[in-house]
Amino acid sequence: MNAPTVMVVEDERIVALNLCRTLTRLGYNASTIISNGIDALRHIAETRPDIVLMDIHIDGDMDGIETAARIPENLMLPVIYLTAYSEDATLDRARTTKPYGYLVKPFSERELHATITMALQRRVSDVAVRESEERLRLALAAGAHFTRGGHRHRVIIGKDTRLSGYMLETALTSGFLSMGMDVMLLGPLPTPAVAMLTRSMRADLGVMISASHNPYEDNGIKLFGPDGYKLSDEIEAEIESRVLGTGFEPAQGLAPSAQLGRAKRIDDAQGRYIEFVKSSFPKGLSLEGMRVVIDCANGAAYKVAPTVLWELGADVVAIANEPDGTNINAACGAVHTERLCEQVKASGAHLGIA
Numbered sequence: 001m002n003a004p005t006v007m008v009v010e011d012e013r014i015v016a017l018n019l020c021r022t023l024t025r026l027g028y029n030a031s032t033i034i035s036n037g038i039d040a041l042r043h044i045a046e047t048r049p050d051i052v053l054m055d056i057h058i059d060g061d062m063d064g065i066e067t068a069a070r071i072p073e074n075l076m077l078p079v080i081y082l083t084a085y086s087e088d089a090t091l092d093r094a095r096t097t098k099p100y101g102y103l104v105k106p107f108s109e110r111e112l113h114a115t116i117t118m119a120l121q122r123r124v125s126d127v128a129v130r131e132s133e134e135r136l137r138l139a140l141a142a143g144a145h146f147t148r149g150g151h152r153h154r155v156i157i158g159k160d161t162r163l164s165g166y167m168l169e170t171a172l173t174s175g176f177l178s179m180g181m182d183v184m185l186l187g188p189l190p191t192p193a194v195a196m197l198t199r200s201m202r203a204d205l206g207v208m209i210s211a212s213h214n215p216y217e218d219n220g221i222k223l224f225g226p227d228g229y230k231l232s233d234e235i236e237a238e239i240e241s242r243v244l245g246t247g248f249e250p251a252q253g254l255a256p257s258a259q260l261g262r263a264k265r266i267d268d269a270q271g272r273y274i275e276f277v278k279s280s281f282p283k284g285l286s287l288e289g290m291r292v293v294i295d296c297a298n299g300a301a302y303k304v305a306p307t308v309l310w311e312l313g314a315d316v317v318a319i320a321n322e323p324d325g326t327n328i329n330a331a332c333g334a335v336h337t338e339r340l341c342e343q344v345k346a347s348g349a350h351l352g353i354a
Helices: 013-025 039-046 063-070 086-094 109-146 162-177 191-200 233-244 269-279 304-309 337-346
Strands: 005-007 029-034 050-053 079-083 103-104 154-159 182-190 204-208 221-224 263-265 289-296 315-319 349-354
Touching: 005 013, 005 039, 013 029, 013 086, 013 109, 029 039, 039 050, 050 063, 050 109, 063 079, 063 086, 063 109, 079 109, 109 162, 109 204, 109 221, 109 233, 154 162, 162 182, 162 204, 182 191, 182 269, 191 204, 191 221, 191 269, 221 233, 221 289, 269 304, 289 304, 289 337, 304 315, 337 349
Parallel strands: 005 029, 005 050, 050 079, 079 103, 154 182, 154 204, 182 263, 289 315, 289 349
Antiparallel strands: 204 221
16 A cells, blocks of 8 residues: 655745654655645645645745645545644634644644544545535436426446445446436446346336446446447436535435335346347357356456356356455556466366456
C-alpha cells in the first residue's frame, strides 16, 4: 500500500523542511513544499495529494484559509491548518472551510500523526457517504424516467464480485424502492445476463454494477432499457441532467408508504442465463473430447462460465474462480493472460478462454 502523500503549505522554509522530515519518519510521502496560495492550488490540481497541511499565514495575497476555500469541493481534500495563533476570529474563519483538523504551533510529533491519521480515516468515510448519496440520486433519477404508466414497475440489479458492489447495490435498491419500484437482485452475473434477464423478466430497467477489467478499487454502473439494450445517448443525457441538475427534486417522486417497492433475490438467475447461453450453441454440436481452460478473472462469470462449458461437454479446467472481493482481475483475466497460457500448456488443453 502506497504511503499517503502530504502537501505542506508553509512559508518558513526551515519549519517546512523540519516538518517534512518528521512526516517522512512517520511513514508519509512528504516531498512537496509550497509557500503561497496560488502555487498551492496549482499543485493540488496537478498532483492530487491525499492531505494538505496548511499554514494560515503564508506568502502572497491569499492566506491559508482563503486558499483552502478555493480548493474544489469535489476533490474532498482534507486540510489541516497549522498556526501559531488561536484567536476566536481566526478559528471562526477557518471553521467556514470545514477543515479536518487544526494544530496550534508548537505541536508534538504524536499530535501531528494522530491528527493526520484521523483526517485520512474521516475522508474515507466521507467519500463513501458521498458515493452512496450519488448512487441513491442516480437511482431516483433513473426511476423517475422509467416510472411511466400504472403498472408495477420492476428493476433488475446484477453485479460483479467487487467488495464495493454490496454498498452500491444497497444504495441503488434503496432509491428504486423509495420510488415504488420492485427490485430483483441477481447477485454476481456477467453483464450480458443482466441485459437478457431485463428483457425476459419484463423489467422496466436493468442495472449492472461493474467496472469491467479495471482493478477492484474501481466500480461503475451500466443501465439497460426494457428491451435489454444499453440506453440511448439521449436517455442517458436526460438521466444525467436529473442527477446533476438543480431542478430535480427527488422527494417529489417518492412513493407513499403503502406503495413502496419490494426487493427479492432471484435464486434461479444463474440457471436462467446458463440455459440461455447453451441455447445459442448450434444444435447437434458438442464440446465432448475438448479440454478448455477458462480464466474467470475472479469476476462475475466465475460460476456460470465453467458450468456452461461443462454442460456443453467440455473437460473444464477453471482458474481464477475464487473471488474474495478484492482479487478481481488481479494477475488474471483478459489483461493478464500469462497464467492462462501456462495452464493451457500444462494441462494439454485445446483452448484457453479469458
